[in-house]
Amino acid sequence: MPTVPPVNPAVDTVDVNALLERGRTLATPVLRAAVDRLVPPMDTVAAYHFGWIDAEGRPSDADGGKAVRPALALLSAEAAGAPAETGIPGAVAVELVHNFSLLHDDLMDGDEQRRHRDTVWKVHGPAQAILVGDALFALANELLLEIGTVEAGRATRRLTTATRKLIDGQAQDISYEHRERVTVQECLEMEGNKTGALLACAVSIGAVLGGADDRLADTLESYGHHLGLAFQAVDDLLGIWGDPEATGKQTWSDLRQRKKSLPVVAALDAGGPASKRLGELLAADAKSSDFENFSEEEFAARAELIEEAGGREWTSQEARRQHAVAIEALNGVELPEHVRAQLTALADFVVVRKR
Amino acid sequence: MPTVPPVNPAVDTVDVNALLERGRTLATPVLRAAVDRLVPPMDTVAAYHFGWIDAEGRPSDADGGKAVRPALALLSAEAAGAPAETGIPGAVAVELVHNFSLLHDDLMDGDEQRRHRDTVWKVHGPAQAILVGDALFALANELLLEIGTVEAGRATRRLTTATRKLIDGQAQDISYEHRERVTVQECLEMEGNKTGALLACAVSIGAVLGGADDRLADTLESYGHHLGLAFQAVDDLLGIWGDPEATGKQTWSDLRQRKKSLPVVAALDAGGPASKRLGELLAADAKSSDFENFSEEEFAARAELIEEAGGREWTSQEARRQHAVAIEALNGVELPEHVRAQLTALADFVVVRKR
Numbered sequence: 001m002p003t004v005p006p007v008n009p010a011v012d013t014v015d016v017n018a019l020l021e022r023g024r025t026l027a028t029p030v031l032r033a034a035v036d037r038l039v040p041p042m043d044t045v046a047a048y049h050f051g052w053i054d055a056e057g058r059p060s061d062a063d064g065g066k067a068v069r070p071a072l073a074l075l076s077a078e079a080a081g082a083p084a085e086t087g088i089p090g091a092v093a094v095e096l097v098h099n100f101s102l103l104h105d106d107l108m109d110g111d112e113q114r115r116h117r118d119t120v121w122k123v124h125g126p127a128q129a130i131l132v133g134d135a136l137f138a139l140a141n142e143l144l145l146e147i148g149t150v151e152a153g154r155a156t157r158r159l160t161t162a163t164r165k166l167i168d169g170q171a172q173d174i175s176y177e178h179r180e181r182v183t184v185q186e187c188l189e190m191e192g193n194k195t196g197a198l199l200a201c202a203v204s205i206g207a208v209l210g211g212a213d214d215r216l217a218d219t220l221e222s223y224g225h226h227l228g229l230a231f232q233a234v235d236d237l238l239g240i241w242g243d244p245e246a247t248g249k250q251t252w253s254d255l256r257q258r259k260k261s262l263p264v265v266a267a268l269d270a271g272g273p274a275s276k277r278l279g280e281l282l283a284a285d286a287k288s289s290d291f292e293n294f295s296e297e298e299f300a301a302r303a304e305l306i307e308e309a310g311g312r313e314w315t316s317q318e319a320r321r322q323h324a325v326a327i328e329a330l331n332g333v334e335l336p337e338h339v340r341a342q343l344t345a346l347a348d349f350v351v352v353r354k355r
Numbered sequence: 356m357p358t359v360p361p362v363n364p365a366v367d368t369v370d371v372n373a374l375l376e377r378g379r380t381l382a383t384p385v386l387r388a389a390v391d392r393l394v395p396p397m398d399t400v401a402a403y404h405f406g407w408i409d410a411e412g413r414p415s416d417a418d419g420g421k422a423v424r425p426a427l428a429l430l431s432a433e434a435a436g437a438p439a440e441t442g443i444p445g446a447v448a449v450e451l452v453h454n455f456s457l458l459h460d461d462l463m464d465g466d467e468q469r470r471h472r473d474t475v476w477k478v479h480g481p482a483q484a485i486l487v488g489d490a491l492f493a494l495a496n497e498l499l500l501e502i503g504t505v506e507a508g509r510a511t512r513r514l515t516t517a518t519r520k521l522i523d524g525q526a527q528d529i530s531y532e533h534r535e536r537v538t539v540q541e542c543l544e545m546e547g548n549k550t551g552a553l554l555a556c557a558v559s560i561g562a563v564l565g566g567a568d569d570r571l572a573d574t575l576e577s578y579g580h581h582l583g584l585a586f587q588a589v590d591d592l593l594g595i596w597g598d599p600e601a602t603g604k605q606t607w608s609d610l611r612q613r614k615k616s617l618p619v620v621a622a623l624d625a626g627g628p629a630s631k632r633l634g635e636l637l638a639a640d641a642k643s644s645d646f647e648n649f650s651e652e653e654f655a656a657r658a659e660l661i662e663e664a665g666g667r668e669w670t671s672q673e674a675r676r677q678h679a680v681a682i683e684a685l686n687g688v689e690l691p692e693h694v695r696a697q698l699t700a701l702a703d704f705v706v707v708r709k710r
Contacts, residue, residue, distance in 0.1 A: 156508075
């Protein structure tokens with residue numbers, strides 16, 4: 001029997017790991033030089049956060065994350081016909097803003113672990129987590145503005161808009177945790193702010209630095225926004241059913257934090273006996289003084305009900321829907337063929353990843 | 356006997372309160388509109404911080420601070436020959452950054468009161484203090500960058516540099532609290548970062564928005580930097596000997612926080628019996644488990660030793676020295692005569708204030 005040829009042969013030949021690796025290789029030295037500008041002890045605390053040193057200050061080579069954003073920022077420059085290198089300051093600025101938000105969010109959410117390591121507030125205290133987060137945010141703007149071009153000014157403006165949305169999204173996320181019901185629409189809006197906006201910025205910032213017009217930049221942002229929503233839907237699935245070995249988080253991580261993530265919200269919205277039972281259980285949990293001591297089995301039972309009510313399947317489909325819209329958005333503009341194939345391959349990677 | 360005529364009669368006729376009031380009147384509506392952009396509950400939390408509502412959400416008219424920075428930003432525009440109104444976005448951006456730092460610093464320092472009211476983290480929790488601080492910082496950049504001119508880009512760059520220094524200064528301030536000895540030089544460097552940089556930016560940002568060249572902007576920054584050092588020296592005096600009724604802080608506020616402020620550092624550096632005795636006491640305090648329960652008398656005894664060792668007098672003189680350097684800096688450039696008189700009068704106000 002003949003094998004079926006792939007629909008888009010170019011996509012199948014894209015080496016996504018090489019793309020991610022290129023982003024890391026080009027961005028990391030600039031990121032390290034930026035962090036070196038901080039006065040002690042902020043330089044050390046930031047180096048710990050990025051995994052370059054351990055808690056005792058010894059050189060280390062810890063997992064620095066997937067680095068999807070730097071890879072996108074470099075591709076973004078190529079999308080505008082500029083060399084990938086033109087996107088480097090954009091890649092670094094976006095990484096700085098992303099890590100500013102991780103430092104502050106981990107503290108606000110009380111998360112003790114990230115990427116298999118103790119979080120900064122746990123090792124260096126809350127004040128350093130606040131301060132170094134602030135410093136990374138400021139550094140991001142400094143790095144772009146010191147380029148001094150009109151393009152860099154436009155890039156900074158897009159980054160600032162994205163950062164404002166990121167903060168809005170975190171505010172919504174926190175306020176939803178205290179509410180009994182959140183609609184699917186509210187959840188998608190929050191995730192668009194919290195994850196979509198910065199991914200959208202990553203995919204447009206290189207192009208803007210490379211002199212792209214607003215139409216190309218906006219189209220790339222649209223791709224990035226929907227890619228972000230797909231990314232977050234997958235993250236929400238991993239937050240409940242992810243393998244702790246792969247994610248570096250606790251089992252049932254999002255359930256332990258009462259996160260109103262997509263699977264939960266979709267399950268509560270679905271109706272039917274499992275949905276109703278889930279609603280009763282979560283309402284009781286919200287008042288329970290014993291929640292901190294819940295067993296693995298109790299969380300497993302809640303995850304089971306979410307799945308039974310259809311929340312897991314709905315979220316998987318949502319990831320695929322957003323993935324399709326992202327790819328579709330790219331059809332609106334002329335792009336170098338290899339860039340289109342690489343952006344498509346990165347979108348595929350985002351929805352099949354295990355961590 | 357004839358009265359001695361004032362050296363600069365114009366200065367004596369400047370109404371500093373009217374200048375401060377103009378800054379408040381022109382900046383506040385734009386500041387409120389900016390804060391209204393935040394998603395709930397951040398808009399409410401920010402409105403509480405600025406004193407526009409009370410902890411229950413009722414309209415209030417609390418003390419919003421001295422508003423020296425907005426007054427300076429408007430004068431700054433006039434220094435470049437532009438209308439005062441040109442400085443408004445700069446005034447608001449600087450106020451946003453200043454208040455971002457207050458929100459985060461109060462949390463990091465554990466300060467429960469500011470301007471006679473409970474601080475944000477105390478009323479709305481640490482997460483909101485972090486989040487709303489972040490949001491104000493982002494809003495500051497947004498407000499400037501959406502103007503979209505080359506001048507606005509230059510203004511944002513100066514604001515970013517100042518913000519980075521502000522964060523450096525807070526990092527130094529925190530790290531000094533854990534050290535036994537800090538030199539006067541280190542203390543001045545920290546205060547230049549923490550207070551000088553943003554005041555310097557306030558005095559240049561209006562001029563930059565009004566099209567000033569770098570020479571005028573740098574001169575205004577120099578005035579602002581030294582004014583900031585004078586301002587902070589006075590703040591350090593008020594932090595120990597200020598009247599709690601006027602300052603809105605606890606008695607011996609900085610001593611309770613083990614702040615290595617100028618009077619303390621100068622006293623420790625002075626040598627002599629009182630200096631030696633102070634050093635021994637503070638070293639013992641650092642190890643004391645009972646420090647939290649110290650009586651008024653114990654703090655008063657430490658303040659007495661600081662004064663005896665000459666720390667209070669040295670700091671008063673330092674305020675006057677920096678005041679003189681600030682005024683002197685203005686001689687390097689052409690300025691409209693009323694602007695020069697007003698900048699001089701504001702400098703005078705800063706060193707004689709009681710709160």
